Amino acid sequence: MKILNEMKIILPSNSVNEGAARAAVSSFLIQADPTVEELSDIRTAVSEAVTNAIVHGYRGTKGNIEIIVRLLSEREIYIRIKDRGCGISDVKQAMEPLFTTAPEEERSGLGFSVMESFTDKLRVSSKTGKGTTVTMRKRLGCNGNC
Numbered sequence: 001m002k003i004l005n006e007m008k009i010i011l012p013s014n015s016v017n018e019g020a021a022r023a024a025v026s027s028f029l030i031q032a033d034p035t036v037e038e039l040s041d042i043r044t045a046v047s048e049a050v051t052n053a054i055v056h057g058y059r060g061t062k063g064n065i066e067i068i069v070r071l072l073s074e075r076e077i078y079i080r081i082k083d084r085g086c087g088i089s090d091v092k093q094a095m096e097p098l099f100t101t102a103p104e105e106e107r108s109g110l111g112f113s114v115m116e117s118f119t120d121k122l123r124v125s126s127k128t129g130k131g132t133t134v135t136m137r138k139r140l141g142c143n144g145n146c
Ligand SMILES: Nc1ncnc2c1ncn2[C@@H]1O[C@H](COP(=O)(O)OP(=O)(O)O)[C@@H](O)[C@H]1O
Pocket: 048, 052, 053, 054, 056, 057, 058, 083, 085, 086, 087, 088, 094, 095, 099, 100, 101, 102, 107, 108, 109, 110, 111, 112, 113, 132
């Protein structure tokens, strides 16, 4: 699919940057004229992925989070969120609803489930000690633009 436009941002893993990432991604995507609901779904999915990078990936340390957003042909949105943190030893287990390694922090274990249900496609690749990359795709409806 053709890349029509692209944004790359790198943010340090300060917790305040969860909001900054969400705001940056949604302002970039305004040009695609998404519905309020589509934009809200994307914002939520981005928040979950960035929060995970901050609280799990870089737990006890600091590092950068790299975000790429692409606007593709046929109103497809591609979002990649990458950290170079601790990584996930068992991705399949981590993606199960309610699974969390931080129950004492009252984490719900639903972050990946939210990303999955608010986008069309979710891919998670991770290597222990190397980091985690979350890729999401979502096709926007016509909303008068087709
Ligand atoms: N970027 C990441 N780096 C390291 N571990 C992660 C990352 N994202 C998710 N995880 C692991 O996957 C688990 C499930 O994530 P999630 O579904 O968002 O639930 P929660 O964040 O509530 O624990 C986390 O508890 C954590 O162990």
